[in-house]
Amino acid sequence: MFQFEIIKQHSYSKARLGKITTSRGVIETPAFMPVGTQGSVKAMSPEDVEECGAQIILGNTYHLFLRPGHKIVEELGGLHKFMNWKKPILTDSGGFQVFSLAKLAKVTEEGVQFQSHIDGSKHLLTPEIAMEIQQSLGSDIMMALDELLPLPTEKSRLKSSLELSTRWARRCREAHTDTEQTLFGIVQGGMDKDLRRESANQIVDIGFKGHAIGGLSVGEEKEELLEIADFTADLLPKKSPRYLMGVGTPEDLLNCSERGVDMFDCVMPTRNARNGSLFTRSGKLNIKNAQYLKDDLPIDPGCACYTCKNYSRAYIRHLFMANEILAMRLNSIHNIAFYQDWMRSIREAIQQDKPIKPLE
Amino acid sequence: MFQFEIIKQHSYSKARLGKITTSRGVIETPAFMPVGTQGSVKAMSPEDVEECGAQIILGNTYHLFLRPGHKIVEELGGLHKFMNWKKPILTDSGGFQVFSLAKLAKVTEEGVQFQSHIDGSKHLLTPEIAMEIQQSLGSDIMMALDELLPLPTEKSRLKSSLELSTRWARRCREAHTDTEQTLFGIVQGGMDKDLRRESANQIVDIGFKGHAIGGLSVGEEKEELLEIADFTADLLPKKSPRYLMGVGTPEDLLNCSERGVDMFDCVMPTRNARNGSLFTRSGKLNIKNAQYLKDDLPIDPGCACYTCKNYSRAYIRHLFMANEILAMRLNSIHNIAFYQDWMRSIREAIQQDKPIKPLE
Numbered sequence: 001m002f003q004f005e006i007i008k009q010h011s012y013s014k015a016r017l018g019k020i021t022t023s024r025g026v027i028e029t030p031a032f033m034p035v036g037t038q039g040s041v042k043a044m045s046p047e048d049v050e051e052c053g054a055q056i057i058l059g060n061t062y063h064l065f066l067r068p069g070h071k072i073v074e075e076l077g078g079l080h081k082f083m084n085w086k087k088p089i090l091t092d093s094g095g096f097q098v099f100s101l102a103k104l105a106k107v108t109e110e111g112v113q114f115q116s117h118i119d120g121s122k123h124l125l126t127p128e129i130a131m132e133i134q135q136s137l138g139s140d141i142m143m144a145l146d147e148l149l150p151l152p153t154e155k156s157r158l159k160s161s162l163e164l165s166t167r168w169a170r171r172c173r174e175a176h177t178d179t180e181q182t183l184f185g186i187v188q189g190g191m192d193k194d195l196r197r198e199s200a201n202q203i204v205d206i207g208f209k210g211h212a213i214g215g216l217s218v219g220e221e222k223e224e225l226l227e228i229a230d231f232t233a234d235l236l237p238k239k240s241p242r243y244l245m246g247v248g249t250p251e252d253l254l255n256c257s258e259r260g261v262d263m264f265d266c267v268m269p270t271r272n273a274r275n276g277s278l279f280t281r282s283g284k285l286n287i288k289n290a291q292y293l294k295d296d297l298p299i300d301p302g303c304a305c306y307t308c309k310n311y312s313r314a315y316i317r318h319l320f321m322a323n324e325i326l327a328m329r330l331n332s333i334h335n336i337a338f339y340q341d342w343m344r345s346i347r348e349a350i351q352q353d354k355p356i357k358p359l360e
Numbered sequence: 361m362f363q364f365e366i367i368k369q370h371s372y373s374k375a376r377l378g379k380i381t382t383s384r385g386v387i388e389t390p391a392f393m394p395v396g397t398q399g400s401v402k403a404m405s406p407e408d409v410e411e412c413g414a415q416i417i418l419g420n421t422y423h424l425f426l427r428p429g430h431k432i433v434e435e436l437g438g439l440h441k442f443m444n445w446k447k448p449i450l451t452d453s454g455g456f457q458v459f460s461l462a463k464l465a466k467v468t469e470e471g472v473q474f475q476s477h478i479d480g481s482k483h484l485l486t487p488e489i490a491m492e493i494q495q496s497l498g499s500d501i502m503m504a505l506d507e508l509l510p511l512p513t514e515k516s517r518l519k520s521s522l523e524l525s526t527r528w529a530r531r532c533r534e535a536h537t538d539t540e541q542t543l544f545g546i547v548q549g550g551m552d553k554d555l556r557r558e559s560a561n562q563i564v565d566i567g568f569k570g571h572a573i574g575g576l577s578v579g580e581e582k583e584e585l586l587e588i589a590d591f592t593a594d595l596l597p598k599k600s601p602r603y604l605m606g607v608g609t610p611e612d613l614l615n616c617s618e619r620g621v622d623m624f625d626c627v628m629p630t631r632n633a634r635n636g637s638l639f640t641r642s643g644k645l646n647i648k649n650a651q652y653l654k655d656d657l658p659i660d661p662g663c664a665c666y667t668c669k670n671y672s673r674a675y676i677r678h679l680f681m682a683n684e685i686l687a688m689r690l691n692s693i694h695n696i697a698f699y700q701d702w703m704r705s706i707r708e709a710i711q712q713d714k715p716i717k718p719l720e
Binding site: 038039040042043044045063067068072075076077082083084293294296310311312314315317318319321322324325326328329 | 398399400402403404405423427428432435436437442443444653654656670671672674675677678679681682684685686688689
């Protein structure tokens with residue numbers, strides 16, 4: 001089951017308030033998906049993630065394929081049961097990690113050969129295998145396999161790559177058999193608008209229930225990110241959700257929501273948390289800073305998360321400096337709660353049709 | 361407020377079922393105290409610790425004195441508020457860590473000079489300072505400062521050491537001003553019964569509300585541990601609680617409960633958890649073992665802890681092998697729950713006056 005409904009169109013921007021309905025629950029959009037790379041949103045329990053307000057999380061196919069292996073996850077009842085998360089899960093195709101983490105051997109028409117970053121073992125990822133893995137994991141939303149190129153790359157190379165990604169997307173669509181799982185296509189094309197248009201036309205033609213904008217947040221300038229996200233979102237059908245992959249900062253989420261994007265994911269809130277970098281309504285704060293040594297305030301006095309309700313900056317700084325594991329959890333809870341509050345605030349502004357100023 | 365009541369004397373052993381009442385709550389004895397060295401029971405939240413059934417935890421004066429500093433903890437409202445733990449806390453004197461972790465400079469009549477294991481800074485710990493630190497931390501039960509010697513040590517040296525410890529205990533008693541906090545004395549004397557008797561007589565004479573057996577679990581044979589614990593417990597007043605410091609395995613807790621000990625602490629359950637070594641009703645299990653790769657059972661099918669209710673061995677093994685932080689928490693919750701269940705089972709057997717066979 002997969003339905004997308006637009007509840008309200010913002011009149012100040014292209015933002016829309018939406019609702020995705022799946023058999024595992026509703027996802028209010030614009031939505032942020034915490035990343036649970038290896039079957040765990042790092043340092044958090046599923047209850048922690050849910051209490052922060054997340055309605056969907058992302059799992060990484062590449063990591064779960066290598067460890068513990070998708071067949072084992074399938075034998076144990078699928079990823080939801082394995083990790084004790086009952087709400088929707090989106091899995092990526094594994095492509096991005098193969099191109100960014102693994103030692104790449106060779107890209108052919110068939111797929112991509114790579115070596116595991118864990119043990120150097122050799123593997124082949126094809127569109128059909130990407131579907132098989134995601135079907136074994138049992139995610140609610142699956143992503144088509146695409147090729148990613150390092151930027152800058154010359155236009156002719158980008159063009160042949162997006163055409164390969166289109167052929168792979170078509171093979172994914174054909175290999176996709178489980179109707180309980182919904183498959184999204186991904187638009188590529190780098191920073192070139194002609195290529196983005198070409199890719200969007202081809203991907204939309206295949207007929208997916210949702211579309212992602214791939215290949216952004218790879219080191220380009222903010223302005224370029226926004227321009228390409230804006231341009232590409234406009235090329236995608238209004239009636240299906242648009243997912244901007246791997247983005248981004250709270251400001252990115254705001255700016256891209258206003259450009260018509262409905263879904264986001266990023267490791268930033270959890271990764272920053274583990275480095276002591278915490279989001280607050282008045283800007284970022286680094287808990288390592290000596291100024292927090294005796295600071296009795298919560299991380300963010302405006303926040304109602306478990307961490308802010310129960311602990312002072314001084315305590316969290318102490319835990320962090322003393323390498324206590326609890327610091328990782330408390331910080332992650334706060335940053336994920338901040339991101340979810342941020343998105344809720346964006347949704348409320350669209351609902352009330354007023355200019356979007358999250359958490360002000 | 362500090363009351364100790366013996367509810368039932370076991371007729372099969374010297375074990376007794378007791379109840380310590382403090383202003384922060386009741387501690388049913390025999391009791392196991394999880395160790396929260398640096399203001400956190402490692403990898404667990406206070407709610408986790410409480411849900412496992414713990415009624416009191418231990419905090420380490422040495423660590424909190426060095427980081428963040430007892431004055432800071434005091435300014436922030438004391439250790440309970442700082443770490444968000446509302447039930448009783450016992451703090452040690454800092455002595456054991458000074459003698460085991462710090463670079464020791466010099467022991468004099470006044471106290472012990474040492475260098476921090478964190479930054480090499482020089483400090484002095486005296487009986488009066490040990491009291492001051494623990495009063496700043498605001499623990500419910502404080503421990504007197506004592507000297508610890510490496511074993512084997514010749515008898516004359518042990519004798520002069522226990523006499524120094526007695527003089528320090530007396531100074532602690534004199535420096536102890538806060539009547540909301542209860543001070544325990546510690547019996548030393550190594551593995552020598554004459555010296556244990558001498559120390560016990562002197563410490564009991566000072567007039568403490570509880571007594572600890574120190575200097576055990578330092579590498580001696582199990583038999584010797586049990587013999588000295590047994591012998592020393594018998595020297596202590598029946599009407600006050602007896603605390604065997606730093607002990608031990610589940611079997612140690614059983615055996616020493618049967619010898620009349622009421623309180624225990626040990627890092628074993630949490631440290632083992634972080635190494636993947638888990639206690640179960642059918643023995644220890646190492647979650648790293650490949651046999652658990654596809655094992656859908658909980659760690660311990662007889663256990664009702666959060667971890668066992670929600671996660672399989674296969675999932676926990678996966679988290680552990682993938683270095684996921686959540687593994688540390690899930691394992692620690694289980695091992696602390698096991699220790700608490702173990703103690704509850706011992707208490708029930710005393711209550712029912714039947715032979716103690718915990719968790720059978």
